[in-house]
Amino acid sequence: MLNKYYSRGNRPACIVLLGMEVSSAYFSFDDDEELKQTPVVVGLRSSAIVKMPQDSVDFKKWDPVAYDVTTDFKHFNIVGGEVYHYDIKKNFDLIKHFYPKCDTLTFMSDNTLGGVTMRALFKQYAKTDHRFVVRYIDGRTMTFVDADEAISDIPHTQAMLIGTWRVDNSNRYVVRNTTYTFCKNNPELPTFSMSDVAIGHWPVGGYSPCYHIMGGTLADDVVAFLKTGKKRPVALADCKYIFDFNRLQDLHLSLDDINVKYEMVNMPVNIFKEYFKTIISVFLLFIVLLSALIVSLYLLKRGKKLHLELLRQGKELLEAKHNAEQANLMKSRFIANMSHEIRTPLNAVMGFSQILTNDQIELTAEEKQQYGELIMVNGELLLKLINDVLDISKIDAGKMHFSMGEYDVVSLINTAAQSALVNKKPGVDIIVETRVEHLMIATDRERLLQVLTNLLNNAKKCTDSGKITIRLDQYPEQRIIKISVSDTGCGIPVEKAEEVFERFKKLDAFRQGTGLGLPICKSIVEELGGKIWVDTDYTDGARFVFTHPM
Numbered sequence: 001m002l003n004k005y006y007s008r009g010n011r012p013a014c015i016v017l018l019g020m021e022v023s024s025a026y027f028s029f030d031d032d033e034e035l036k037q038t039p040v041v042v043g044l045r046s047s048a049i050v051k052m053p054q055d056s057v058d059f060k061k062w063d064p065v066a067y068d069v070t071t072d073f074k075h076f077n078i079v080g081g082e083v084y085h086y087d088i089k090k091n092f093d094l095i096k097h098f099y100p101k102c103d104t105l106t107f108m109s110d111n112t113l114g115g116v117t118m119r120a121l122f123k124q125y126a127k128t129d130h131r132f133v134v135r136y137i138d139g140r141t142m143t144f145v146d147a148d149e150a151i152s153d154i155p156h157t158q159a160m161l162i163g164t165w166r167v168d169n170s171n172r173y174v175v176r177n178t179t180y181t182f183c184k185n186n187p188e189l190p191t192f193s194m195s196d197v198a199i200g201h202w203p204v205g206g207y208s209p210c211y212h213i214m215g216g217t218l219a220d221d222v223v224a225f226l227k228t229g230k231k232r233p234v235a236l237a238d239c240k241y242i243f244d245f246n247r248l249q250d251l252h253l254s255l256d257d258i259n260v261k262y263e264m265v266n267m268p269v270n271i272f273k274e275y276f277k278t279i280i281s282v283f284l285l286f287i288v289l290l291s292a293l294i295v296s297l298y299l300l301k302r303g304k305k306l307h308l309e310l311l312r313q314g315k316e317l318l319e320a321k322h323n324a325e326q327a328n329l330m331k332s333r334f335i336a337n338m339s340h341e342i343r344t345p346l347n348a349v350m351g352f353s354q355i356l357t358n359d360q361i362e363l364t365a366e367e368k369q370q371y372g373e374l375i376m377v378n379g380e381l382l383l384k385l386i387n388d389v390l391d392i393s394k395i396d397a398g399k400m401h402f403s404m405g406e407y408d409v410v411s412l413i414n415t416a417a418q419s420a421l422v423n424k425k426p427g428v429d430i431i432v433e434t435r436v437e438h439l440m441i442a443t444d445r446e447r448l449l450q451v452l453t454n455l456l457n458n459a460k461k462c463t464d465s466g467k468i469t470i471r472l473d474q475y476p477e478q479r480i481i482k483i484s485v486s487d488t489g490c491g492i493p494v495e496k497a498e499e500v501f502e503r504f505k506k507l508d509a510f511r512q513g514t515g516l517g518l519p520i521c522k523s524i525v526e527e528l529g530g531k532i533w534v535d536t537d538y539t540d541g542a543r544f545v546f547t548h549p550m
Contacts, residue, residue, distance in 0.1 A: 006034060014039045014079065014222050020046070020114045027073050028052040035076075039225060042069055042081035042234055043218045046209075048121040050113075060140045060169070066120035070234045080221025080232040084209035086118065087239055088125040091194045091207050094241070095159050096131060098204065098253055099190055102159045105132035108147070109163040110139035111171065118163035118195070132159075143168045144178060152185045159190040161206075162197050190251065196242060200265050204251060205243035212237065285314070348378040402444040402527060409441050409448070409481065409548075410434045413470055416452035420460060420468070428463050430456070433471040441481065441550055447524045448548070451532075454517040455485040455544050462489030462542065479550045484535065486543040497534040521546070 005012050015038055017023040023042055028051040029035050049072075050064035067073070069083055095102060107122050109115035119138065126134045137147050147168065154160065165179065179198035183191075193199055193206040214237070221232050241262035243255065255262070272279065288310060296303025352371040355361055363371070417432045424430065452470070459468045466488025473482045492500060503519045525532040525546045532546035 002035070011038055013226060014041060016041045016043070016218060016222060017081075018044045018218075020117065023069070024049055024113060024117070025052050027067075027069070027076060030075075037077055039077050039079040040081075041079060041218050041221050041225075042083060043214050045069075045083055046114075046117065046121075047083045047085045047234075047236060048117050050117050050120050062116065062140075063123075064116065064120050066117065066124045070236065078231070078234060079225045080218070081234040082214045082217045082221075082237055083234055084211065085236045085239060086121060086194050086209065087207055088122055088194060089129065090239075091161055091192055092129055092131060094205070094207060095161070095190070095192055097258070099159055102157065102190070103131075103133060104135065104158040106135045106137060106150075106154055106158065106160045107163060108137040108139075108151075108160060108165055110165045111167045111169050112139075112164070115139055115164050115167075122161075122163065139165065139168045141169055143170055148182060148185055151182050151189065154186060154189055156188045156190070159192065162191065162193040162195070162203060164195055164197050187250070199242055200244060202247070203244065204247045204253060205241065205262075207239055207241050210238045210240050285310075346378075346382060349375050349382070400523070400527070402447060404442055404444055406440050407443055407445045407448075409439050409443070409483075410436060410472065411438075412445065412449055413452065413472060413483070416449055416456055417470055419453060420456040424460055425464060427465040428460070429467040431467055431469045433469060435472065436474075439472070439474070439481070441548065443528060443548065447528065451521045451524050451546065452483070452485075454521050458517060458544075459485055459487035459489065459542070463487040464489070466541070474550070476550070480530070480547045481550055482545055482547050484543055484545045486535075486538060487541040489541045491539070492534055492542045494536045497536050500534065501532070 002012075002015070011034065015026075017026055017040055023045055026035065026040070027049060047069050048066045049069045050066060053059070053062050053064065069078075092105075095105065107119065107126075109119040109122075119136070123134075126132070137150050139147070142150070147165070151160070162179075165182075179202050183198070183202035191198075191203045193203040194208055196206065196208040196211070197203075199206070199208075217235070224230065224232065241258075241260050242265065243262055244265050245268070246266045248255065289307075292303050292306045292310070295306070352375050356363070356368060356371055356375075413432060413434060417430050420430050456468065456470065468488075469484075469486045471484045471486070473484075475482065501518050501522045503516060522532050525548070529549045530547040532544065535543040535545050
């Protein structure tokens with residue numbers, strides 16, 4: 001990866017090594033003088049480091065030596081950085097403080113480079129500190145089930161120290177709920193964490209690094225070196241003691257004789273502190289009401305008016321508070337949803353673009369066309385997401401523009417149906433039922449087409465086989481038309497028929513989309529003078545119906 005920057009006598013002014021894998025690989029090139037002379041800044045990893053093994057080494061049996069990135073690589077040109085530090089001795093001291101009679105300790109690490117590095121660091125320290133008989137739960141050789149059984153068999157007279165656990169030997173990524181399962185199978189086991197893994201539901205506590213955003217520190221080191229040429233020593237991030245109040249209570253442990261600063265999680269909240277503002281508000285309101293009562297003894301009419309005014313203001317404050325909470329909740333949902341939805345197509349665009357622009361990868365014309373089409377499809381998806389966000393912001397601001405004119409609604413339906421044929425799933429038919437060849441109505445062509453397209457796209461997502469039907473019906477006596485889009489997909493539960501029109505509501509979190517399409521459709525339809533709803537009597541899938549004035 002770095003070779004392309006070393007050409008014609010040039011080399012990088014500085015390389016920033018972020019993370020465990022890249023820095024371990026970089027410092028394994030002991031025989032590359034050019035790399036060793038290049039200035040580097042190290043960050044986002046622990047101070048413990050192992051050199052990468054040869055391809056012939058069995059990873060499951062690999063027993064590397066733990067080096068210290070701050071002291072053992074002076075032959076490399078390290079000019080700055082910040083790393084985390086795992087202090088195993090203080091965790092040993094902590095375990096012995098709570099359980100002085102404990103003589104056996106199990107160390108748990110997973111099937112990642114970080115897990116192997118922690119294991120190497122732990123094993124190296126355990127050779128010098130003989131307070132415990134050491135055993136291991138190693139994700140390189142054990143599955144989640146194996147580890148679960150091993151933890152279940154550990155007696156309560158022993159203890160466990162967690163390094164990390166995310167991936168087992170089947171290479172499956174394991175979510176944080178795994179440690180909940182471990183805890184439930186042996187809840188009385190004295191467990192500690194040296195990396196804050198599972199803190200809050202399993203370990204009693206531990207001494208671990210203060211994980212934080214360090215990009216600013218690394219950037220400062222780079223800029224300082226480029227400006228002055230002076231190196232800075234690699235800094236060690238602070239560490240802290242952290243304990244779980246609930247686990248301390250469960251295991252009947254006390255911190256009365258712990259003479260260190262620590263952080264506590266799951267600490268019961270002091271009622272006065274939690275509701276301080278509310279208590280003060282109620283107290284002030286009481287003073288105001290008392291004052292109003294005293295004044296009412298002299299001026300009853302004026303006191304009554306003030307009382308009513310206070311009630312009105314109190315209601316407005318409660319409404320404002322509710323609106324602010326809802327707005328904050330919607331913002332959080334929006335950010336989380338958009339981050340997820342944008343990342344998927346953007347990863348595809350970036351990945352295939354890098355393949356197409358890499359001169360070292362030979363591609364056939366067919367492959368180039370295929371990758372180009374994939375970039376275009378995902379680019380269009382990104383544009384759709386952005387347009388939805390822009391539309392919803394225009395709706396909120398009351399600035400959505402409508403250009404009314406006379407248009408043939410049958411032609412619009414056929415156009416939307418024709419567009420929906422693109423990228424439809426095999427085995428899905430799109431059927432148009434209009435009963436008339438032409439029908440002119442006063443509408444906004446683009447906005448009505450947007451509603452039709454959104455409804456058809458939703459139907460395409462949810463329909464794996466069968467058909468999608470778009471139907472037009474006239475009701476001259478009511479001066480309206482009805483347009484319905486029906487599919488043979490998974491359908492919508494009756495109790496969810498209203499929720500689907502709320503912003504960011506998605507019945508299936510695994511399907512692509514922001515949850516804005518249907519709210520936008522609802523706003524457009526209502527602005528055009530119609531209504532939109534889910535036909536709950538339709539049971540073969542989902543059917544959306546909306547009206548439009550003739």
